[in-house]
Every structure is written in C-alpha cells, then in structure tokens.
Amino acid sequence: MSPQEQPDPATMDPVKIEPQIAPEVEAPPAHWEGDVLLRDGRTAHIRPIRADDGPLMTEFYARVSDESKYYRFFSPMPTLSPADVRRFTHVDYRDRVALVVMLQGRMIAVGRYDTIENHEAEVAFLVEDQHQGRGIAQLLLEHLAQAGRERGLERFTAEVLPDNTRMIQTFRDAGYKVVSGYHDGVITLEFPIDPTDTAIGVMHNREHLAESASIHRFFHPRSVAIIGASRRQETVGQVLVRNLVTGDFTGRVYVVNPSANAVSGMPAYKTVNDIADDVDVAIVAVPADAVTDVVLDCAAKGVHGLIVISSGFAETGEEGRRRQRHLAGLCRSYGLRLIGPNCLGVINTDPGVQVNASLSSVMPSRGRAGFFCQSGALGTAILEKVRNRGLGLSTFVSAGNRADVSGNDLLQYWEEDDATEVVMMYLESIGNPRKFSRIARRVSQRKPIVAVRSGRTTQGVPMGHTVRRIGAPQAAVDAMFRQAGVIQVDTLDEMFDVAQLLAHQPLPRGRRVAIVGNSDAIGLLAADAASGVGLVVNRSVALRPDATAEDFEDALDDAIDDPDVDSVIAVYLPPLDVSGEEVANVLAAVGEQSDKPLVSSFLGAEGVPELLRVPDVAGSSAGRGSVPSYPAVEGAVRALARVVEYAVWLKTPDGAPADLGEIDERRAKKLVSRALTQAGPGRAEEGVELDQTQVRDLLGAFGIDVWPVYPVASLEEATAVAEEIGWDLVLKSTRASVRERPDQAHVWRNIGSAYDLAEAWETLNRVVTDPERAAFVLQKNAPPGVPIAIRSTEDPLFGPVVSFGISGPVIDLLGDRSYRIPPLDAQTISAMVREVKSSPLLFGYRGTEQVDVAAIEQLIAKVAALQNELPELSSLELPLVLAGADGANVLTAAARVALVKDPRPDSFVRRMPDLITTIPE
Helix, strand or coil: CCHHHCCCCCCCCCCCCCCCCCCCCCCCCHHHCEEEECCCCCEEEEEECCCCCHHHHHHHHHHCCHHHHHHHHCCCCCCCCHHHHHHHHCCCCCCEEEEEEEECCEEEEEEEEEEEECCEEEEEEEECHHHCCCCHHHHHHHHHHHHHHHCCCCEEEEEECCCCHHHHHHHHCCCCCCEEEEECCEEEEEEECCCCHHHHHHHHHHHHHHHHHHHHHHHCCCEEEEECCCCCCCCHHHHHHHHHHHCCCCCEEEEECCCCCEECCEEEECCHHHCCCCCCEEEECCCHHHHHHHHHHHHHHCCCEEEECCCCCHHHCHHHHHHHHHHHHHHHHCCCEEECCCCCEEEECCCCCCEEEECCCCCCCEEEEEEEECCHHHHHHHHHHHHHHCCCEEEEEECCCCCCCCHHHHHHHHHHCCCCCEEEEEECCCCCHHHHHHHHHHHHCCCCEEEEECCCCCCCCCCCCCCCCCCCCHHHHHHHHHHCCCEEECCHHHHHHHHHHHHHCCCCCCCEEEEEECCHHHHHHHHHHHHHCCCEEEEEEECCCCCCHHHHHHHHHHHHHCCCCCEEEEEECCCCCCCCHHHHHHHHHHHHHCCCCEEEEECCCCECCHHHCCCCCCCCCCCCCCCCECCCHHHHHHHHHHHHHHHHHHHCCCCCECCCCCCCHHHHHHHHHHHHHHHCHHHHHHCEECCHHHHHHHHHHCCCCECCCEECCCHHHHHHHHHHHCCCEEEEECCHHHHCCCCCCCEEEEECCHHHHHHHHHHHHHHCCCHHHCCEEEEECCCCCEEEEEEEEEECCCEEEEEEEECCHHHHHHCCCEEECCCCEHHHHHHHHHHCCCHHHHCCHHHCCCCCHHHHHHHHHHHHHHHHHCCCEEEEEEEEEEEECCEEEEEEEEEEECCCCCCCCCCCCCCCCCCCCCCCC
C-alpha cells in the first residue's frame, strides 16, 4: 500500500486507532500497544491483533514465502482458509494472545502464544521475508513474554524445524536459559520467561544498537535533501542551503522547491520523489500545515530520517501539540525518525562528512565533545560560545520540541562514537528519567557526561515539550544524576569550564592539589576556593610577581612530580608590558607531557587561549594536553572539583548487594493485589490507604516488624487496653494534622499506671485541637533512640524513589534528606545514611551512644526493595523509627496502593515513548 493510498492524513491518527474486538472479549491492556525501534534504526508499530484484522492477515500471509510458511506450520500451507483467519485473529488476550507488527499500514509480522497448561504456553512467529533480519522476532518475543508474565505464565515452549536456524538462534539469543529436545524431526525449545539479568542485558544491548543505528545516519548522510529551499536571501530555506554547501559537506545536496527551477545554482526538484538517487536525510523548512505531505513523500522515497526546522507545533499551544503528535506518529508509522520540529538542526565536524544541516552559520572546529540541546535559539548562542572558547565539537544536535529523537538516543550513539570523548547536554526536560539514568550510568563508565538541567527548582517543562512533569522532588532528580555519574552543573558557562578540562587534560587521581602562581592574593583565593569545594591543598608555591618562565617551569615540574599532588592550578598575572608568551610556552609544554591535570588562570583569558593550545593530529587546534584557562581562579577550582568528583565516582567499585534478610515477594504482591481487588476498580485507580493490619502484613512480608498500635476512643477503653497489654505505654495522636504541627503536643510517654493514663488523657484532650478527631492510640514504650524517617514513592514518570532523614520539624524545614533511586546496593545505602547533615546524631554526637547503623541500612534496603518490586505501592512511609544501639524499631507506618495502568517507563520490553497531546499540570 503506497502512501498515496492511505487515508487522508488530516483526519488520520496513525498512532491510536480504537481496537475492534468482540464485545464479549476483555480488551487487552493499553500498554501492549506502542511504537518500537528495529535493529536497523527504523520504526514500526506493535499492537494486539484484532478481530477485524482478517484482511490485513490475508494480505500479509500472501506476501510470505512458501519456505517461511513451511517453517511456521511444518507443512505446505499456501493460503489461509476463512476458518484459519478467524482462528488467528480472534483471541481472548489471556490464554491466547497474538501481537502484530505494523508498518505503513501493513501487517509485516505476527507472534502469538497459546496456553497449553498451567503457567506454560507455546509461542510461534511469522515474519514477512523482506523484513527478516531486522530484529522483529526478538521484539515480538520480548513483548509476548511480558504479556505472559502479566497473565501469570512462567515459561514458553516452541517447536522448530532443525534447519530453521534463524528462529532457533532467536530463542537462544533472547538471554533465557533454553532447554531443547528432539522428537519426530522437530526440535522443542523450552525456557522460563522470568526477566533474568542476562535477558534484560540482552534486551538493553539490542536497544542500544538500534537507537545508535537510528542516529548514525543523521550524522553520516551520503545525501541530504532540503525541502523548502529558497532563492530569497535570509530565508530559512536559503540559509540551510548556504550552510550545507559552504560547510563543505562531502555528500550530495538536493534542493526541493516546487516553484523554482534552480536554487543557488543547483537544479530544484518539485518533490523529493523526483530525485533519481537515494536520499538519506531530509531537512524540512516548509509551513507547519505542509509538513504532513512532506512526510508522505519522504516515506515513499525511502528517506531514513527528517530534520524538521519548521515551527508552528507544540510551542504554539494545544492545537500545535495535536499537530506535533500527528507528525511524530505519522513518521513512526512509516519507519522514519524525526529530529524536531522547531529545531536548529545537526552538525558533524568529521572531515569525512563535514555536514552543517542547521540554521547556524557557525561551523565549530573539530573537537572531542558532543553537544545535545533542545532550544533552537539557545543552540545558536551555544555554538558561538563554543567557538569563542576554542573548545571544538565532534557533533551537535538541537532537538527542538523533541517529538521523537531525544537525549537518550544521542547518548546511545555517543557511547560508540570514537570521535566523542566528552558529552555535553543542556536538558530542558527529561521524557524518561529512569531510562536516562540507566543509559547515562553505562556511558559515564567510558565517557564523562556534563549536564545542565533547566527548571531544577520548579521542575517545569517548556511549552513545546510534550512530556510529563516529573513529580519527584528536585533532590531526588539530583540524586539520580549523581548515581548515574553525570556531572551536573548549574550554568552553561560552568558546563564549558568542566568540558574543556575533560577534553584536554587527564583525570585527576584524587583530591590533592598544588597551587603555583605569581600572586599571593590570588593564591590565597585559590586555596580558600579549593577548601570550600572539598579539595585538599597539599602544596602552595608563591613565586615573585616578576617570575620568569624558568621559575614557573621549575615550580610546575616539582608540583607534578610530588606524589602527594593529584592536580595543579597555575596562576599567572603578567607584570606591565609583558606578553606572557614564554610562560605560556612553559604551561603548554608541561600540560602536554603531564599525566596530572593542569588548569590555569592565565591573563584572565577564558577557554583555551591560542598561546596554551597544543596541536592535535586529529585536526583540532586545541588538542589533548592543551591547558584550559579561566578568567577567575575560583572558576578553575570549581571545574576541577567537579572533575575530581567524577573521577572518584569512576573509581568507586559497585557495592555488594544489600542485605535483605528473609523476604517473601510473592506474599507481598498477593497482599497488594487483594487490597486493590477489594477496593474495586474505581477506588483502586484513585488509590487506597491500607489499614494498619494490611500495612503490618505487607511490611512483614519483607521482614519489617511494626510495633502494634491500639486505637482508643475513650479513657475507659484506653484503661482496658493498657491492663491487657501491660503498662509502660505511650499515648499519642495519629492524625497527621496534629502530629505534624510543631506547636501541637500530641504524645505522652512513660505511662506506668492508671493514674498516669488519666493524666495523659486529660492533658492531651485539653491541648489538642479537635480531640474527637485526634485518632488517639496506645503503644508500648520503645527503647530510647534517634528518630529517623524512611519514605518511598512511585512517580508515574520517574519510577521508585526512596528518601532517608532524621525526624523532626527543624530537619523538615531545612530539607535535610537524602534520596536514591532503587535498586540500591549496600554501598549506595551507606552513603545515603551519611549524606544527611544531621547524620552525626547517629554516630555518637557529643558523647551520645552510637546507634545500630547496620539496622538502619537494612531497613532502607528492605523499603527500597519493596518499592522496586511493587509499582502499585504509590507511597510507603515509616515516619517514626527509633534507632538505638540495639536496632531500629518501626513505631509508625503507612502505605497507599493504586492500580497501575501503564508499566514503568523503563520496563522489561523495548518501546518508544508514548506520544501525548496534553501536558498535565
């Protein structure tokens, strides 16, 4: 079916089509449908099969070769009978599940499982021959396995003919432990579908290869078509042509303009389809309402990807958002990747490509840093700043509204790009923070990532970005960046300060620094700044103001040779009428030869001054060993401190698994499932608070004991309870509006008799506002200890988050809490406890007894594991835990559960982000 034969794109939504299913069959979960990226970097759509897919199934089967049909059914089966079609298209989405892969309105593959006995199903695939080898069967297997897990299945079996080596390899490569048998000429494969570490690793590797491949073509096109090229000067179309041609692009350039015969001396084509040769990338600069037609033309031409410069999309409001969603969906439905819309474009400085497919007239010099940003306007300023600093870039991308290609895609590409040694990212929004964290952690092991995140305080999302707002607090997002090894900085200038150090100097081995300079005053400033950011000044050399180049050389050599020095900061302020060229030569020579980083404040210059540059055989004028300079020494120290923290993170080994003790995941999941079932569909979706018995049972499944509480409504009832459980009690209000007010007394401790209880009851009922709603409880008096609080939440976009802190209103006011993103290892939890500023209270502060920190860490580990295993657990609070020398006693706990409609953003299947129309506040 050609694009011209498709429904009118103005009325067609290529992403979400209401499924047509038999009314008696329960609809499949919405998250079973989504866009996917194939091995070659092109897109497709996967969804459950529908009862009205008969015609598509028949057409698909007719295109499949006889050999493929034989491999699927083990016998000649040239056509499908009406009964076969009905059997294949009518499923119950529980015991019989079938998924299809769609491309350009056609069915190109189908995979299904049929339950054959309890917890086991037989799985089979059929992929159209021309699409085999694109990783479709692996994708179908991943999605079927996830659907099976959701339906309670534990293993798949498959029967395969011995010479169907490709399918056998598909199962073996899936990462599952495959057990095979041979009988009657057929190989039977059986494998559990639990998401093992190996299976997840295989899936992530395939994701990495596919996303990297999809970006590679944008940076290495053999041919580029500019659609909307113009003869008029200073128009967007003319600027794009000029930048691409004058930038010495090594490939072929085609211009498309239906109203012109030639543009800039090149023949103009009326449509991209009129171009005789292949087109890898199309740059689109036409009005927003004409972009849809361009997509259809490019799809028919076989273009790999689009760079849409055009504005008029989500940045303009609700109508623009719908137009952008349609654009992205249309691109995906035809297998195209999209950068933009409303973007600046892409640049690759590789001399073998030299492509400037952007609106920027600035072609940066060849360098080691890749840069990703979103705002087109900001991208121009960034490229100017890069040039002024002499930093140099390998590649540059401005993703604009980020309707499709995102920072995650670029990270996947840069991980394998030998020309990129440092990654810089200006992030205005994060569509999938959990996936970003996973990819960034892996990339950071090989290449440093320096990031600026706008809207940190407000967690705001720019108008044009159709992504959901992160609900997690800023501190949690910052913690995610730290866990991933991302060097997060506050400003663009600081990003360049750090990047130029990473690009030109080796990593430091530790925090010890030496300061060498010809100014006592600035040397003191440097020492103060270093101490303030956690660096240790082990050596400070104050030269004369008129120190010679030889003086600097001797002092720098001594500092670098000092085994107690890891980095050197050089400060040079020239005397009057002195150029400093001789000192610059010394700094450049030392920087080139040193295995320790050397930074400078040289002549108050910024970036890598010409005098301090070392030529690079790769073509950059500021090669490895060039000495970065900072206008103020504080900037040099701050950049060095950021790099030191990264180096420390890089050398820190992964921690051992956290000690969880005895846990019962299955029991916990059953408890939550039962609570949601009892609540009913409506309440379950909104979320329900678990009662104290349910909370204790849930936590008990993970080995967390909660001290029982006994609700009491009157003094008589309280006395009866006390006589039953024994004295030495605490009477307290559990109403949040009472217990969270620092001016409201809500606890009476050490109740040892009926007299004490009567006094406590009378006093609290007198001082507590609205005592009838105070929800008083009795509880046994716990051993003394430091009050701590552990909390976890499930953010719909961010995923699970765990926090820790000392309890108390002052601590809450100061925000002295640490955050981490599960899963957590023992080392991460240990750092989490010690990170809070009030942590000395746990370690014998002012002569107090040190508490059992190991018990606290195990409690955090259990809460993190519980939250990580149960996405339905929307929140879990242990607001009062008394940590003493002999353990940690959980006195108060609360939990809320809610039905999860969609899986976590980074779940056990590969799928592209959903396209959303509106942004919830």
